[in-house]
Amino acid sequence: MMVRIRLAALKDIKPQEVVQRFLFGGACSLAAYEIAQRFGPVIGGLFLAFPAIFPASASLVEKHHRENVQAAGGDGVTEGRLAAAMDAAGAAIGCIGLMGFALVMWRELPLQPAGLVLAESLLAWVVLAAGFWLYRRRRIDSEPTVLPKV
Amino acid sequence: MHDLLIRFLIGGVVVSSFSLLGEIFQPKSFAGLFGAAPSIALATLGLTIVRHGHAYAAIEAQSMLPGAIAFFFYASAVSRILRHYKTHALVTTLALMPVWFGIAFGLHTLLMRWPV
Secondary structure, three states, X not given: OOOEEOHHHHHHOOHHHHHHXXXXXXXXXXXXXXXXXXXXXXXXXXXXXXXXXXXHHHHHHHHHHHHHHHHOOOOOHHHHHHHHHHHHHHHHHHHXXXXXXXXXXXXXXXXXXXXXXXXXHHHHHHHHHHHHHHHHHHHHHHOOOOOOOO | OHHHHHHHHHHHHHHHHHHHHHHHEEXXXXXXXXXXXXXXXXXXXXXXXXXXXXXXXXXXXXXXXXXXXXXXXXHHHHHHHHHHHOXXXXXXXXXXXXXXXXXXXXXXXXXXXXXX
């Protein structure tokens, strides 16, 4: 399946969901900072890859998919949960990119200007995440699921 | 206080932006990549570099690596359980959170014993 951009999906998102994600993201950033202040950068660094927002996003994926299927006349419970499973499989692949991001930051930050290192790290995340997704997509897409096209 | 407010605002903008990006892409497995975007790291490391310097931020980035490996195993476990047992997403993701803590702090302990 080719990657598609579906801007219409933004219409399914309620304003309060965007506000929730904003508040949650802000709170997570503050928590990561406070942990680093209290316990030092070694423990603080672990929490830069803490899946803080992941439960909320997986839950929203399940909810949106279930509502779409229910609008089409189906039950949607199983489909919603399978959509969340696919989302989590993608997140696992994204973690390989996250490892690349951390590795580039760690090795390059003492040697190069910060802006350049941030750009290189972000590029490493994009290349690794998209590359591994392309490599694994046939297997992920061939997993037995009952996902409808909504 | 000013510093905390800026961290909160940047964190909120970066996390919600990646989250919205994840909504518009299909298939769902590709959209899921954004669930593991370095959003918190992008939001905090820039300010950390300005405030504490490159060396301090590099230590945080080094520690981020075991966190990311733990996230990989956690997300894989969530995906497998949701796929096979069709459990509730929020309950599953929260119930499996100890997987992240166990692997992240386990790897952290190993790295402390045998530093790279």
